[in-house]
Amino acid sequence: MRHHGQMHVPRLDVAGGPAPEPDDTGAADQPHRLPRVTSFRTRRSTLSSGQQATWDRRWPDLGMQARSDDGKPVVDLDTAAWFGRSAPLVLEIGSGTGTSTLAMAQAEPDIDVIAVEVYRKGLAQLLSGIDRAGINNIRLVRGDGVDVLEHMIAPASLTGVRVFFPDPWPKSRHHKRRLLQPATVALIADRLRPGGVLHAATDHSGYAEFMAEVGDAEPLLRQVSDSDELPISVQRPVTKYEQKALAGPDITELIWEKRP
Numbered sequence: 001m002r003h004h005g006q007m008h009v010p011r012l013d014v015a016g017g018p019a020p021e022p023d024d025t026g027a028a029d030q031p032h033r034l035p036r037v038t039s040f041r042t043r044r045s046t047l048s049s050g051q052q053a054t055w056d057r058r059w060p061d062l063g064m065q066a067r068s069d070d071g072k073p074v075v076d077l078d079t080a081a082w083f084g085r086s087a088p089l090v091l092e093i094g095s096g097t098g099t100s101t102l103a104m105a106q107a108e109p110d111i112d113v114i115a116v117e118v119y120r121k122g123l124a125q126l127l128s129g130i131d132r133a134g135i136n137n138i139r140l141v142r143g144d145g146v147d148v149l150e151h152m153i154a155p156a157s158l159t160g161v162r163v164f165f166p167d168p169w170p171k172s173r174h175h176k177r178r179l180l181q182p183a184t185v186a187l188i189a190d191r192l193r194p195g196g197v198l199h200a201a202t203d204h205s206g207y208a209e210f211m212a213e214v215g216d217a218e219p220l221l222r223q224v225s226d227s228d229e230l231p232i233s234v235q236r237p238v239t240k241y242e243q244k245a246l247a248g249p250d251i252t253e254l255i256w257e258k259r260p
């Protein structure tokens with residue numbers, strides 16, 4: 001099988017990261033996976049019986065792991081076969097409980113959305129929402145968004161990438177854990193089609209500056225505003241994360257398009 005692209009994304013882990021916690025990322029199911037810098041914390045979570053029932057019923061069709069049980073990445077995802085149609089494709093990395101995913105997919109039924117999250121309970125909440133609302137244009141991947149971009153997604157195939165409230169990793173020694181690093185932004189830019197959009201939001205001013213620098217330094221991207229004509233909506237609903245008042249009052253929205 002062909003692996004997409006030759007881009008190198010840093011993989012080695014660092015000292016000084018957070019202490020290991022009980023794992024709910026799927027990484028425990030992946031014994032051969034190399035240690036690496038990750039942008040996520042591991043969290044334990046138990047599904048309610050209703051969530052588990054929905055998971056058992058819908059996950060086989062609507063969800064997949066980014067890596068198989070023996071740790072091998074899934075490669076070259078056939079999105080047209082998975083969605084049963086060819087439509088503009090958006091990848092949301094770190095979808096949390098899926099509030100934005102659900103609302104934005106409902107508002108744009110002609111766009112297909114893949115939600116990537118490591119947190120199983122969040123995916124289960126999104127799956128239950130999809131089930132209740134009868135939505136057909138969302139699929140879910142459990143795993144690391146960088147893995148998904150690297151192995152599953154073809155170059156120039158995405159119309160949009162959404163990253164809403166990524167973990168800010170405020171301490172300087174943890175900045176290398178931030179999801180939107182130069183290498184990851186370069187990978188996102190490669191996977192976007194010309195004119196495709198990277199839309200990021202954060203309530204952390206330090207991360208906002210960091211993101212702006214990283215995105216503006218990427219030669220394939222140029223910053224645009226929400227008043228420009230864009231191929232996807234950048235109208236974002238208030239997410240669970242914001243509702244919980246974890247977010248500060250100042251939210252920075254950053255939008256780039258891939259240069260033609």
Ligand SMILES: C[S@@+](CC[C@H](N)C(=O)[O-])C[C@H]1O[C@@H](n2cnc3c(N)ncnc32)[C@H](O)[C@@H]1O
Binds near residue numbers: 144
């Ligand atoms: C602060 S939460 C925000 C969730 C959601 N976007 C919102 O606005 O409510 C960040 C989420 O990103 C997820 N995450 C962090 N790094 C990730 C990665 N590399 N791949 C997939 N998910 C990731 C975390 O598990 C967490 O659920």
